[in-house]
Amino acid sequence: MKKEDEVMRKKKMTFAEGIRAQFSTKSLVLIPIAVGINLIGGTLCSALKLPLFLDMIGTIVVACLSGIWVSALCGLLTNVFLALVANPVYLPYSIVSVLCAVVTGYMVKKGFFKNVWGAVLTWLACTLTNTISASVITIFVYGGSAGVTGTSVLTVTLIAATKNIITSVLSTSMLENLIDKGITFFIAFILIQKIPKRFLSQYAADTDDDDEEDDED
Numbered sequence: 001m002k003k004e005d006e007v008m009r010k011k012k013m014t015f016a017e018g019i020r021a022q023f024s025t026k027s028l029v030l031i032p033i034a035v036g037i038n039l040i041g042g043t044l045c046s047a048l049k050l051p052l053f054l055d056m057i058g059t060i061v062v063a064c065l066s067g068i069w070v071s072a073l074c075g076l077l078t079n080v081f082l083a084l085v086a087n088p089v090y091l092p093y094s095i096v097s098v099l100c101a102v103v104t105g106y107m108v109k110k111g112f113f114k115n116v117w118g119a120v121l122t123w124l125a126c127t128l129t130n131t132i133s134a135s136v137i138t139i140f141v142y143g144g145s146a147g148v149t150g151t152s153v154l155t156v157t158l159i160a161a162t163k164n165i166i167t168s169v170l171s172t173s174m175l176e177n178l179i180d181k182g183i184t185f186f187i188a189f190i191l192i193q194k195i196p197k198r199f200l201s202q203y204a205a206d207t208d209d210d211d212e213e214d215d216e217d
């Protein structure tokens with residue numbers, strides 16, 4: 001039992017140290033920049049009632065540079081500030097942003113964001129995560145329509161036509177997120193590709209492939 005406790009303690013320490021390593025000074029400087037990028041996209045889409053969010057570009061970039069938990073914090077802060085400056089409706093969706101950041105960060109760590117097909121898989125995984133989690137909030141907190149984007153009208157129309165709130169919300173959310181996250185991931189992927197590798201290496205985020213290379217060395 002003592003050995004098992006010691007192993008578990010080491011694993012916890014390693015996990016804690018990993019999180020602490022992600023929150024380096026450079027990552028902390030990056031957070032307000034990333035959140036600012038998210039806020040610009042999110043505020044514009046909300047003000048113009050576009051069927052988009054575009055509030056995750058900075059979160060994805062941070063996931064690639066600094067890791068899962070810094071990215072999750074960016075997602076959380078983005079929704080908190082959007083709730084303050086754009087629409088209070090955004091606040092319950094903070095959990096959605098955190099979940100999407102964690103999924104994206106995990107797939108980045110696994111090396112999926114190194115090529116186009118990996119980025120596509122990450123986009124689809126994030127879209128599915130967002131669709132399910134956001135739909136749950138939309139249905140149980142807002143009764144089927146939060147009124148944040150232009151697709152809310154479509155959702156209400158589908159609910160009236162089909163009398164099925166779950167199918168209606170999931171359908172419009174999936175369509176909306178496929179487009180929104182597609183644009184978001186495309187922009188983020190291009191940005192990451194344009195960043196010099198010398199600059200990327202200064203940040204804490206790594207991939208399992210990198211770990212394997214280190215072990216071989």
